[in-house]
Amino acid sequence: MAFDPRDPYDAAALYDMWLNCSRCPTSFDYEPGGDIDLDYYHRIGQQARVENWAVLPARSQGDELMFNVLCPVCADRLGVSGCDGRMELAAPVIDQICRAMRLAS
Numbered sequence: 001m002a003f004d005p006r007d008p009y010d011a012a013a014l015y016d017m018w019l020n021c022s023r024c025p026t027s028f029d030y031e032p033g034g035d036i037d038l039d040y041y042h043r044i045g046q047q048a049r050v051e052n053w054a055v056l057p058a059r060s061q062g063d064e065l066m067f068n069v070l071c072p073v074c075a076d077r078l079g080v081s082g083c084d085g086r087m088e089l090a091a092p093v094i095d096q097i098c099r100a101m102r103l104a105s
């Protein structure tokens, strides 16, 4: 499996650079080092999924992409489960970042 711009976990990892809980100071403990490329964000996103982080795509005003990211503790406390689905469409901004990163690599 490679990076999937429609997967909210992959997309959130890429868009937010890393995952921070929106309700508490917890940050996803990502692995530093290695190449920062789409595979890297894919690894982070899927690892967060495995560890029961909740990533809920929430598009707000216009095209601005927002994700509600919750650590496993907060997700549990709020009764939110992870988002298993794929987004209907990759957000344009994610497509743009993907293209830019592919060009740069």
Ligand SMILES: [Zn+2]
Binding pocket: 021, 022, 023, 024, 025, 026, 070, 071, 072, 073, 074, 075
């Ligand atoms: Zn939290």
